[in-house]
Amino acid sequence: MPERYLALLDRILTPVLFLLAVVFLIVGHNEPGGGFAAGLVVATAFLMQILARGDDFVRKLIGTYLQPAMGVGLVIAIFSAILSLPEGAFLLGVWWKIPLPGGAVLEIGSPTLFDIGVFLVVSAFVTSYLLELSRPARGSRR
Amino acid sequence: MLITLLALLAVSAPTLWLLKPQRWRHAGWLAALPPLVVTAWLLTQLGPVGQGAVIREHYVWSEAFGLALDLRLDGLSLFFGLIVAGIGAAIAVYAGYYFEKKTTLGYFYALLFLFMTSMLGLVWADNLLALFVFWEGTSITSYLLISFKLSDQKALEGARRALIVTGMGALAMLGGFVLLGQIGGSYTISALLALPPATFTSHALFAPMLILILLGALTKSAQFPFHFWLPGAMSAPTPASAYLHSATMVKAGVYLLARLHPAFAESPLWFWTLLVVGGITMLMGALIALRQVDLKAILAYATVSQLGVLVMLLAFNSQTAAVALVLGILAHALYKGPLFLIAGIIDHATGTRDIRHLAGLAKAMPLLAAGVLLAGLSMAGIAPTFGFLAKETLLEVFFYWMESGDPLGLVGLIASALAGALFVAYSLVLIWEPFFRRAAPQKQAAVQHPPSALFVLPVLLLAGVGTAIPFMLGIVEQGLFAAPASAVLGAPVTLHLSLWHGWTPVFLTSLLAIALGLLVFWLRQPVRAAFAQAPKKLNGTGIFDGLVNGLYTVADWSTRSVQGATLPTQVSVILLAATGFLLYAGLSSGTLLAELGINWAARPTFYEVVLAALAVVAALITVRIQSRLSAIISLGMVGASVMLIYVFFSAPDLALTQFLIEVLTLVLLVLVFFRIPPQEVQPIPKRISLRHLLISLLVAGWGFGMALLAAQRPFFATISDYFSLNVLAAHGGNIVNVILVDFRAMDTLGEISVMVVAALGGYALLRASRLRPVQDPSQPTPPKARSRRGDKNA
Numbered sequence: 019m020p021e022r023y024l025a026l027l028d029r030i031l032t033p034v035l036f037l038l039a040v041v042f043l044i045v046g047h048n049e050p051g052g053g054f055a056a057g058l059v060v061a062t063a064f065l066m067q068i069l070a071r072g073d074d075f076v077r078k079l080i081g082t083y084l085q086p087a088m089g090v091g092l093v094i095a096i097f098s099a100i101l102s103l104p105e106g107a108f109l110l111g112v113w114w115k116i117p118l119p120g121g122a123v124l125e126i127g128s129p130t131l132f133d134i135g136v137f138l139v140v141s142a143f144v145t146s147y148l149l150e151l152s153r154p155a156r157g158s159r160r
Numbered sequence: 161m162l163i164t165l166l167a168l169l170a171v172s173a174p175t176l177w178l179l180k181p182q183r184w185r186h187a188g189w190l191a192a193l194p195p196l197v198v199t200a201w202l203l204t205q206l207g208p209v210g211q212g213a214v215i216r217e218h219y220v221w222s223e224a225f226g227l228a229l230d231l232r233l234d235g236l237s238l239f240f241g242l243i244v245a246g247i248g249a250a251i252a253v254y255a256g257y258y259f260e261k262k263t264t265l266g267y268f269y270a271l272l273f274l275f276m277t278s279m280l281g282l283v284w285a286d287n288l289l290a291l292f293v294f295w296e297g298t299s300i301t302s303y304l305l306i307s308f309k310l311s312d313q314k315a316l317e318g319a320r321r322a323l324i325v326t327g328m329g330a331l332a333m334l335g336g337f338v339l340l341g342q343i344g345g346s347y348t349i350s351a352l353l354a355l356p357p358a359t360f361t362s363h364a365l366f367a368p369m370l371i372l373i374l375l376g377a378l379t380k381s382a383q384f385p386f387h388f389w390l391p392g393a394m395s396a397p398t399p400a401s402a403y404l405h406s407a408t409m410v411k412a413g414v415y416l417l418a419r420l421h422p423a424f425a426e427s428p429l430w431f432w433t434l435l436v437v438g439g440i441t442m443l444m445g446a447l448i449a450l451r452q453v454d455l456k457a458i459l460a461y462a463t464v465s466q467l468g469v470l471v472m473l474l475a476f477n478s479q480t481a482a483v484a485l486v487l488g489i490l491a492h493a494l495y496k497g498p499l500f501l502i503a504g505i506i507d508h509a510t511g512t513r514d515i516r517h518l519a520g521l522a523k524a525m526p527l528l529a530a531g532v533l534l535a536g537l538s539m540a541g542i543a544p545t546f547g548f549l550a551k552e553t554l555l556e557v558f559f560y561w562m563e564s565g566d567p568l569g570l571v572g573l574i575a576s577a578l579a580g581a582l583f584v585a586y587s588l589v590l591i592w593e594p595f596f597r598r599a600a601p602q603k604q605a606a607v608q609h610p611p612s613a614l615f616v617l618p619v620l621l622l623a624g625v626g627t628a629i630p631f632m633l634g635i636v637e638q639g640l641f642a643a644p645a646s647a648v649l650g651a652p653v654t655l656h657l658s659l660w661h662g663w664t665p666v667f668l669t670s671l672l673a674i675a676l677g678l679l680v681f682w683l684r685q686p687v688r689a690a691f692a693q694a695p696k697k698l699n700g701t702g703i704f705d706g707l708v709n710g711l712y713t714v715a716d717w718s719t720r721s722v723q724g725a726t727l728p729t730q731v732s733v734i735l736l737a738a739t740g741f742l743l744y745a746g747l748s749s750g751t752l753l754a755e756l757g758i759n760w761a762a763r764p765t766f767y768e769v770v771l772a773a774l775a776v777v778a779a780l781i782t783v784r785i786q787s788r789l790s791a792i793i794s795l796g797m798v799g800a801s802v803m804l805i806y807v808f809f810s811a812p813d814l815a816l817t818q819f820l821i822e823v824l825t826l827v828l829l830v831l832v833f834f835r836i837p838p839q840e841v842q843p844i845p846k847r848i849s850l851r852h853l854l855i856s857l858l859v860a861g862w863g864f865g866m867a868l869l870a871a872q873r874p875f876f877a878t879i880s881d882y883f884s885l886n887v888l889a890a891h892g893g894n895i896v897n898v899i900l901v902d903f904r905a906m907d908t909l910g911e912i913s914v915m916v917v918a919a920l921g922g923y924a925l926l927r928a929s930r931l932r933p934v935q936d937p938s939q940p941t942p943p944k945a946r947s948r949r950g951d952k953n954a
Contacts, residue, residue: 050812058820065827085923088916095909129898132905139912143919144824150926151831 028070035063043137053133057140064145073152084146091138098131162217162231162284165198166277173273177266181256186614188256191269195252195276198245202238209238210639212652216286216350230348232286235643239486240283240415242640243493246625247407248276250618254501255399257615258508268308268397275301279408283415288337288347291416292330295380298409299326305400306393315395321704322389325379329386333376333416339369353422353650361427370429373420381413381467384441388701391460398504401456406463406500407493414470418485422650425477434475439575441468446582450684451691455503455513455594458586459496462539465579466492469554476557479653482645484553487657490640491550494626495538498619499590502532505615506594510605515593519600524607527616529595534623540587541580542674544659546626551580551673555666577673584677589684633657732855739862746865767808775801788833796826 039059042051067076172194181187205215215233233241255272259265278297285291300323307319337347343363344352360366382390393405404410417434424430445465452458466488473485505528506521507513522529538547558576562569629636637655646653661667680687723730764772778797785791799822806815844852 050816052813055813055816055820058817058824061824062820065824085920088919092912092916095912099905099909129905132908136908136912139915143915146919146923147828147926148824148831150923151828151835 024066024070028066032063032066035059035066039063039137039141043133046133053136054140057137058144060137060141061144061148065148068148068152073149077149077153080145081149084142084149087138087142088146091135091142093135094138095132095135098128098135101128101131161201162215162233163219163229165201166231166281166284168194168197169273169277169280173270173277176269176273180266181269182259182261182263182265185261186256187265188253191252191256192249194273195245195249198280199242199249202242202245205233205238206636206639209233209235210643212643227289228287229290230286231284232350233284234647235639235645236415236418236647237283239490239640239644240411241280243411243490244276244279244283244408247403247493247497247622248272250497250501250622251399251403254402254504254615254618255397257612258397258399258504260508264308268305268399271301271304271308272400272403275305275404275409279412282412286349288341288349288352291349292334292337295330295333295376295412296327298404298412299323299330299380302326302393302396302404302409305404306396308397308400309395312395318389318392318395321701322393324708325386325389325704329376329379332372336369336372336374336376339365339372343369349419353420355423357423357426360423366427367429370424370427373416374433377413377416378437378471379413380416381410381471382441382464383413383437383468383471384444385703387441387445387464388704390464391457392701394454394456394460398456398500398507401460402497402500402504406459407497410463410467411470411489411493414467414474414485414489417471417474418644418648421474421477421482421648425650431475431477434471435572438468438470438472438475439572441465442472442579443468443575446579446586447691449586450582450589450680451688453515455506455515455590456500458515458590459500459503462583462586463492463496465583466496469576469579473554473557474648476561477649478557478560479645479649479651480553480560481557482648482653483641483655483657484550484557485648486641486644487546487550487553490629491538491546491626494622494629495535495545495547498531498535498623498626499539501619501622502528502535505611505619508615509607509609509611511608512605514602515589516602517600517605518594519597519604520595521607522595524610525616527613527620528611531616531619531623532591532595534627535619536587536591538623538626539590540584540674540677541670542584544630546630548670549630549657549659551583552661552666552670555580555669559666559669573669577669578676580670580673581676581680584674585680585684588677588681592681630659633659728852732852735859735862736855739858742862742865768805771801771804771808789830792826792829792833795829796822799825 039056042056042059043053044051046052046056064076064080067079172191176191179187179190181191184190209215215231217229217231219229219231221227221229252269252272255265255268259268275298278294278301281294282291282298285294303319303323306322307316309315340352340360341347343360343365344355346352360369363369379386379389390405390410394401396405442465445461445463445468449458449461449465452461470485470488470492473481473488475481503513505525506518509525510518510521512518534545538545541547541551554576555573558569558573560569562573629640637657641657642653642655645655722733775798778794778801781794782791782798785794799818803815803818803822806812806818
């Protein structure tokens with residue numbers, strides 16, 4: 019029963035992968051990472067779940083959200099582009115500084131928002147393909 | 161104020177939809193309020209604008225691109241605005257009764273008001289690009305209104321034809337606008353018109369620019385040979401036909417030509433194109449109208465004919481022609497609009513629009529008969545109606561031309577008089593046959609559902625305004641006619657219109673035309689019989705459909721020849737095309753190959769050699785190995801060694817992405833191959849194997865050459881510096897990602913949009929494969945390399 023080991027691995031690895039994706043998404047502007055890589059990591063995490071618990075489980079979990087997520091991602095990206103219209107141009111970077119307790123300052127800008135849009139599109143795109151392809155074909159021997 | 165009015169109409173569209181107007185019997189009156197407000201405001205401007213005042217509004221949209229929404233209200237814009245808003249109000253009332261509590265009424269109002277917004281924006285815009293956007297807005301709303309009845313296949317086809325014809329024209333026009341903007345140095349229409357006309361007419365690109373713009377205007381205004389879409393558009397609900405396809409939208413082309421008239425009218429190309437196209441359209445429309453039996457079809461061809469008249473008038477650069485144009489536009493809107501509405505009421509009351517089944521309606525619907533008399537006599541151009549005034553001025557244009565000594569003026573005069581005679585004939589047909597004759601030639605339709613007086617009221621209002629105008633010329637002529645005419649002409653116009661000129665030659669010609677029209681009306685049965693003999697095949701619709709089908713055939717053929725074969729062949733075609741282009745570029749410049757200098761002295765480091773060797777070996781294994789799974793894994797090896805190279809060259813971002821992609825690709829491939837039933841791997845023939853090898857070597861050389869070139873010739877060295885210098889200004893430390901989401905965010909936006917589309921397409925494909933029966937592996941697999949396989953047979 020290799021699935022049992024896989025399930026164990028999934029228990030441990032999947033949260034780590036999701037965390038990694040979040041880290042990639044946040045640090046992306048300064049360190050290796052970014053929305054594209056984060057999206058791929060999330061897709062890998064779902065792949066892990068598909069292998070460990072079967073595609074039906076994952077499909078029930080997130081199947082209905084994938085197509086909407088792509089649309090939402092695209093909308094977020096376009097919205098971040100429109101944000102800078104009052105500044106005079108499409109897709110100009112707009113930044114806000116939010117002081118955090120403890121003296122640190124969090125910089126959030128429209129590029130971050132844009133990156134989140136990219137992340138949503140990429141993760142949903144790859145995951146939807148993984149899910150569709152892992153669906154057992156009719157008449158196959160599985 | 162202009163923008164407020166546009167916003168008012170735009171907001172009314174969804175509001176009326178949400179209010180569910182079908183719940184109230186008299187909802188039309190509520191819907192008429194917004195256009196009435198616009199009309200009222202425009203009427204207050206008649207005085208000042210008539211004195212030469214111009215209202216301008218300027219809203220910056222994007223400073224960086226120089227885009228602004230410029231609105232401008234001068235005589236011509238005011239004139240068209242009044243037609244759009246005034247008739248719009250009447251249509252809104254009418255539609256409330258026409259749809260009679262049908263649930264689609266709200267949707268209709270939404271489309272109608274969106275159209276109204278676009279159309280008003282179109283005539284008020286002072287910027288070519290803004291005008292284009294509004295122009296397309298009218299095309300799209302028109303498309304949705306024609307295909308309003310989704311179950312009607314003919315309506316859908318008509319809508320598609322209309323959209324393709326006007327859409328293609330609009331694209332050509334956009335090209336023309338860009339050329340015009342480049343020549344004149346501005347996209348602001350008033351700035352362009354302020355330039356001396358010779359700036360345009362003596363420019364080398366004048367002819368292409370003019371032809372492109374004319375294509376847009378002539379397709380929109382249904383001129384020969386693009387006229388066929390307009391009769392096809394008659395599947396729209398009657399209020400929409402009356403409004404869009406007669407009174408307003410089809411005049412957008414005329415409006416554009418009138419707007420640009422001062423700049424281009426000097427050019428012979430302009431003169432002859434408009435004269436010939438307009439003349440042919442005028443005669444042809446009038447002739448075809450006679451042969452129709454559907455009330456709306458008669459009116460549609462009559463509209464085509466009248467549009468021809470207007471376009472023909474625009475050819476001339478004289479005060480009389482400008483005045484005739486303005487009179488023609490308003491007269492037409494005020495008689496054709498009501499006539500369409502009458503056709504709708506007849507349809508509503510009797511259930512048919514076929515003139516062969518209609519007779520004696522005047523008894524059952526006396527108010528409607530009054531309306532048809534007012535509007536129909538105006539269309540016929542019989543004194544003292546508004547149509548008469550317009551026709552007199554039209555004939556004057558040609559009479560003056562003839563008097564100037566040009567024999568062509570006589571040809572024009574005869575052609576216009578002939579068209580006038582045909583106008584008389586079918587106007588009389590429209591008045592006489594449905595309303596006053598005793599019995600219909602075929603089974604007579606009964607009035608089952610007589611219209612309420614309020615339903616007929618918009619008809620009477622419009623026809624009444626048309627009737628009243630000739631008797632109050634002194635009050636309205638300055639604001640309503642002189643101001644737009646001077647905008648068309650580009651010079652001040654002074655007017656003294658009157659109904660009665662005395663027994664002038666023009667009046668006699670007019671009388672002659674009426675007499676001829678009466679004759680044609682008298683002989684209408686033999687005339688129709690003669691027309692029925694004419695071949696039906698040879699019309700624009702047939703030619704257009706043939707063209708569209710031809711396009712499908714070509715697309716089918718090209719797709720099959722490039723992508724119809726097996727996967728290796730498809731990939732070969734794509735890769736060879738890429739290689740071919742580079743080879744062509746390299747060979748044609750001559751120096752490119754010489755620049756491929758390789759620095760032989762450089763010694764690769766140890767790990768570089770190992771990684772390269774690893775990649776090569778893995779690639780060889782991929783090709784040689786028999787098992788698919790092993791091939792996938794060794795392909796992953798290639799990717800992994802490439803990733804390691806990225807790591808050594810300190811590109812962690814690329815390495816990370818490459819790694820993730822490799823993993824996912826591997827799994828995807830495994831999943832894909834898992835679904836394909838295992839089959840004997842057949843040995844590939846030597847010949848094909850050799851061909852693949854050759855292509856691979858070529859492609860490899862291509863990639864190698866590209867890499868070398870990119871390293872040797874830093875094409876855009878300055879850009880890298882710009883990125884690394886500004887990366888901190890963009891609040892980021894990771895240059896790759898800052899480029900992705902900030903400097904080059906537009907590219908990324910495009911990429912993720914493509915990704916979403918590809919995802920949806922791929923998703924559909926993957927699901928569709930499940931619909932097909934699973935293939936029995938024992939059966940022979942159909943396609944071999946080379947065999948052409950269309951999807952139809954699959």
